[in-house]
Amino acid sequence: MxxxxxxxxxxxxxxxxxxxxxxxxxxxxxxxxxxxxHAEGYNPLCGDRLSLYLKVEDGVIEDASFQGxxxxxxxxxxxxxxxxxxxxxxxxxxxxxxxxxxxxxGNAAPLALPERLGKLAVFEGVRNYPARVKCASLAWHTLxxxxxxxxxxxxxxxx
Amino acid sequence: xxxxxxxxxxxxxxxxxxxxxxxxxxxxxxxHGKPLVYLDxxxxxxxxxxxxxxxxxxxxxxxxxxxxxxxxxxxxATQVFEDARATVQRFINAASTRExxxxxxxxxxxxxxxxTFGRARVGPRDEVVIxxxxxxxNIVPWQMVCEEKGAxxxxxxxxxxxxxxxxxxxRLLGPHxxxxxxxxxxxxxxxxxxxxxxxxxxxxxxxxxxxxxAQAASxxxxxxxxLDADFYVFTxxxxxxxxxxxxxxxxxxxxxxxxxxxxxxxxxxxxxxxxTTYNALPYKFExxxxxxxxxxxxxxxxxxxxxxxxxxxxxxxxxxLAYGTAALSGVPSLRLxxxxxxxxxxxxxxxxxxxxxxxxxxxxxxxxxxxxxHHCAQPLMQRLGIPATARASLAxxxxxxxxxxxxxxxxxxxxxxx
Numbered sequence: 286m287x288x289x290x291x292x293x294x295x296x297x298x299x300x301x302x303x304x305x306x307x308x309x310x311x312x313x314x315x316x317x318x319x320x321x322x323h324a325e326g327y328n329p330l331c332g333d334r335l336s337l338y339l340k341v342e343d344g345v346i347e348d349a350s351f352q353g354x355x356x357x358x359x360x361x362x363x364x365x366x367x368x369x370x371x372x373x374x375x376x377x378x379x380x381x382x383x384x385x386x387x388x389x390x391g392n393a394a395p396l397a398l399p400e401r402l403g404k405l406a407v408f409e410g411v412r413n414y415p416a417r418v419k420c421a422s423l424a425w426h427t428l429x430x431x432x433x434x435x436x437x438x439x440x441x442x443x444x
Numbered sequence: 445x446x447x448x449x450x451x452x453x454x455x456x457x458x459x460x461x462x463x464x465x466x467x468x469x470x471x472x473x474x475x476h477g478k479p480l481v482y483l484d485x486x487x488x489x490x491x492x493x494x495x496x497x498x499x500x501x502x503x504x505x506x507x508x509x510x511x512x513x514x515x516x517x518x519x520x521a522t523q524v525f526e527d528a529r530a531t532v533q534r535f536i537n538a539a540s541t542r543e544x545x546x547x548x549x550x551x552x553x554x555x556x557x558x559x560t561f562g563r564a565r566v567g568p569r570d571e572v573v574i575x576x577x578x579x580x581x582n583i584v585p586w587q588m589v590c591e592e593k594g595a596x597x598x599x600x601x602x603x604x605x606x607x608x609x610x611x612x613x614x615r616l617l618g619p620h621x622x623x624x625x626x627x628x629x630x631x632x633x634x635x636x637x638x639x640x641x642x643x644x645x646x647x648x649x650x651x652x653x654x655x656x657x658a659q660a661a662s663x664x665x666x667x668x669x670x671l672d673a674d675f676y677v678f679t680x681x682x683x684x685x686x687x688x689x690x691x692x693x694x695x696x697x698x699x700x701x702x703x704x705x706x707x708x709x710x711x712x713x714x715x716x717x718x719x720t721t722y723n724a725l726p727y728k729f730e731x732x733x734x735x736x737x738x739x740x741x742x743x744x745x746x747x748x749x750x751x752x753x754x755x756x757x758x759x760x761x762x763x764x765l766a767y768g769t770a771a772l773s774g775v776p777s778l779r780l781x782x783x784x785x786x787x788x789x790x791x792x793x794x795x796x797x798x799x800x801x802x803x804x805x806x807x808x809x810x811x812x813x814x815x816x817x818h819h820c821a822q823p824l825m826q827r828l829g830i831p832a833t834a835r836a837s838l839a840x841x842x843x844x845x846x847x848x849x850x851x852x853x854x855x856x857x858x859x860x861x862x
Binding site for chain 2: 296299300305308309330331332333334354355356357358360414416417420
């Protein structure tokens with residue numbers, strides 16, 4: 286028998302405990318009263334939808350939240366993302382988007398500035414599961430749209 | 445995971461699956477270090493060596509363009525291409541090879557009917573009847589025609605189990621109904637629709653019926669004359685044949701009256717700049733060089749399947765479906781989607797608190813290939829109130845041991861996400 290699959294990888298590398306925890310108990314899973322930025326994310330391949338809400342004051346993200354349905358990876362990604370961008374400037378959030386994209390697509394290893402991603406590094410395992418990269422990045426694409434104040438539905442297939 | 449007790453050994457109707465598996469080279473591999481368990485057959489089925497050999501033989505020995513050359517290779521290519529048409533004709537018991545049109549796939553076959561028959565027959569305020577369990581390929585082509593013509597789609601509702609509400613169906617048929625287009629075997633639910641009765645009902649109202657047999661053709665005997673189907677479409681690649689070859693069956697009388705689909709070579713009798721006379725059936729609908737090798741491969745697949753016997757395949761798969769239904773029912777918090785009394789080959793399911801994509805990734809690590817998502821049936825997902833399902837779909841080469849591997853993998857999913 287020939288083996289044509291990728292090298293055997295431990296599922297726990299993808300589904301780390303912190304990801305499973307955010308999947309079970311997503312943080313910031315709500316709307317925001319007085320949100321002034323909002324964007325919708327959509328992955329037509331799996332039907333996942335995500336609504337992202339930001340409250341931005343003086344260029345700083347004071348609050349971030351999301352709602353929607355999705356897989357463990359996309360839910361945990363949105364949950365941890367909304368946690369981590371709170372208190373960041375819009376420009377810092379854009380930077381984090383770039384860093385995150387590089388991490389999950391495996392375009393740049395090692396990470397240029399790993400400390401900027403902090404806990405988000407748990408998503409590094411996603412790069413070994415090409416079919417799941419979009420699950421992790423849906424929330425981030427939606428964030429970028431909200432940060433850029435684009436009034437459109439972001440699709441993972443629109444690149 | 446041990447075998448589910450209480451289910452008998454393969455019946456005499458069945459066959460030796462281990463021997464069958466020797467015919468499918470792709471199955472002899474491991475993925476992620478585990479033996480491949482291929483349960484995504486509703487998306488595409490694997491190909492037996494007989495099909496691979498037929499493709500190789502065609503390109504090695506007979507390849508030439510068809511219907512034109514006077515040289516020997518062109519004659520041979522034409523012969524094997526037309527033999528393939530005859531094989532398909534016998535396979536679905538069509539009255540004539542003139543009723544067998546080769547297309548790219550089932551989708552193109554439906555579009556062909558929509559763009560020719562549909563555009564010629566459907567007018568303002570007319571109606572096309574489909575069902576709530578259609579694949580996008582049997583929704584969008586009709587939507588396009590309806591939009592252009594100011595007509596509307598009427599949708600036969602389904603029960604929560606995934607069966608058609610037949611009493612509603614008859615109510616939808618009226619003086620404005622121009623066509624019924626209905627799936628034979630649902631790719632999401634596995635439901636087998638009572639198309640023979642539905643066709644008889646439609647015919648009482650003078651309405652023709654297209655049957656989408658993309659899934660059905662590989663799982664059950666299809667007799668288009670017994671069904672009295674006006675159109676029947678299916679695709680080669682789900683029937684163990686190559687991709688890029690599909691079939692439109694149409695009653696000769698209807699095909700005769702339909703305008704051509706695409707213009708070009710092969711579909712004409714004579715061309716001047718003033719006037720073109722179209723070719724006879726079925727060539728009128730086959731513009732350009734066809735997928736000759738695809739047709740040859742499809743014929744080899746049909747021969748393979750009929751060599752085993754479609755009735756035996758149906759019986760074997762029915763037992764495996766029952767075994768799989770029992771095995772999956774034993775997985776905690778798993779809910780089967782599609783539990784109609786008449787079912788075949790499809791096990792769609794959801795698990796509480798676990799998205800289908802996560803299920804798919806986890807079982808893939810165990811070597812099990814299943815499909816997750818909306819299965820190109822978004823309106824059906826909306827009707828069922830779920831974003832997606834996980835789907836295991838069976839073929840003639842699947843075994844109980846493979847079902848056991850799937851069930852064990854699903855227990856792992858449960859452990860990981862609890």
